[in-house]
Amino acid sequence: MISTDPSIWVMAFFTIAITSLAFRDNPLAKFAEHTFLAAQAGNLITMAWRNIRSIGLQPLMKGSMTMLIPLLFGVALYTRYSKRYIWVSRYPTAMMVGIGTGVTVRAFVEFQFIQQIIDTFKPLNSFNNIFFVATVVICLTYFIYSLTPKSPALEKPMSYVTRLGRYLMMIAFGASMANTVITRVGQYAGRIMFLLYDWLGLG
Amino acid sequence: MIGQWFLKIPSLNELATSVQQWGIIIAAFAMGLGSVNIIIRNVHRIQKREGTDWLYAIWLLAIFFLFAIVGIGFGSASSQYRYIFNTILQPLSATMYPATLFFLVSAIYRTFKTRTVEGGLFVIVGAIILVANAPVMAATFPFLVSVKSWIMDVELTAAYRAILLGIGLGAIMLGFRVIFGLETTHLGREEET
């Protein structure tokens, strides 16, 4: 039974309007795009205000004066809209980037190097393990731009190795492309499910 | 932050945790920057009154203020905010990125051709993975599941590990350049010159 809920009809309208963008640019799609942009921005403001209030303002009201520092830094971010005081906004930006970089970099070596290299040292007692280790090493040679063999005898074999590395990576990228298609299919199927089951009542 | 990782000193840990909290608050303020930009640009569009653009700009600002006023006034946990979110933002957000499926399919059909060995490998493996992820084909040709598992768990994992190691080197270098002040593009210095 087709839905009589006006909100379901609005949701269906927006779904179809955005989908129509794939076929052709049209006023409905443009209307939906603008609505999306506005709603996203409004949602961001709402969530940001919640955080500022609960983590910054409320502790400040309860006497935690150190909260004044990040609150002032946060307000200082908006000086970027002033040509005269734009330099003030660099301090909170630098602080934000510094904290983010520090938090990411500290565990990075252990996370992306040590653990990965340890796991690459597999026992060479099966085809899969040998292939695995060989693939990692060969693909890594593709990224070595600065080590050009001086001896002509080595240059040609190295070029074959880097070419093989390229082929191995293209296999991985092909699988990656397929995975991207599968993701988008799964995501869009959710919208089709909504249109069929919730809007048209066919499920 | 880095000190917190290497040195297990309680007072340093407390300081680092406090600074992380400051980072959260500043990030929350930063979220508003995009919204301010949107307001400024669309007010300009309304002032210019070019074609029908300014009508879309009025609608955009109306929806923005609707969300902001209801969200801040009633709270994001309120039934009012939930209603406008579920009716307006949820279907738009749910369709916007998935709709790129159509562009992806068009690109796959028109662009992914076996012009070179690399292109051929890309197409063949992509085709195998697509088909192997279709349960009807996996049930009809069970060997496809083994092929898919081997490609994903051995070949792809190994290749991406090499890529991650390469990217990791670059990311660490960039991180240290930012920390030591050698990288300043995030501070927008070019804007002044």
Next chain:
Amino acid sequence: MASKQDGVWIKLQHIPREILYFLIIISMIVPLLRPMGLPITISPQTRSLFDSLNTLEPADVMLEFVDWSAGSMSFHQPGCIAVSFQAVKRGAKLVFLSTSTEGPLMYELMLEKFQSVFDEADYVYGEDYVYLGYVAGEETARAAIASDIRTAFSSDYYGTSLDEIPLMQRVHNYADYSMIISYTMGSPESFVRQFNTQYGVITHIHCGEMMTPTILPFWASGQITGLLNGGVGAAEMEVLVKRPGDAVKLTDVYSFSNILVFVFLIIGNIGFIMQRRKGE
């Protein structure tokens, strides 16, 4: 000299996109109206997550990061429901939270479908499960949650102070989390970095299939214990917990749509190869 056959190969490479799009939509509608219910093979990554969930005890606390947006709700929501169902079956306590702006409303939509499970298991809000809301800052927020959850949240999503919530009185930092799971389409590695690498917390990820290639090396090295691969993974989890739902319905769509995209890929290449051969 161009022949009629050459025209066929050229035409094969220039099918109007509207026809392609229409066929894609039909390939999704048909299986959703007529489900086939084909068997689903369980991957080792999903099995690993399921086995890890089965080690949960009633005193254990699991953090669930509701970080999906509406775009990936079609598979993240059923994945979260299946995982949470198994955790509730084990009697574990659940702390839901978000580091994505759409997270809070996605949690509310998930709860509409999951509340009955909490009710059947006599789970009480505040004692057995809680939702803390959204915190800004991406990786900085995750680092803060790992080192001291009270630096990121002073109250739950509904405004109750953390100190007044019985469950949160014993949840402070990484030492109190038995495991975490993140349902996200953006930067799942940051969870691994901040929880597993930094503090050794068991970390599971549910990401979209397109992110799986970059995440698989971390699962292979043991840094990620369980990995749900998008909609396929969510369906596998639903089968393992014996609660088939929306994700299992999606697998029928994959049967049709994947094959259709495969056909488009092959048609385009056949046209290209035959045209090139005629031109030689």
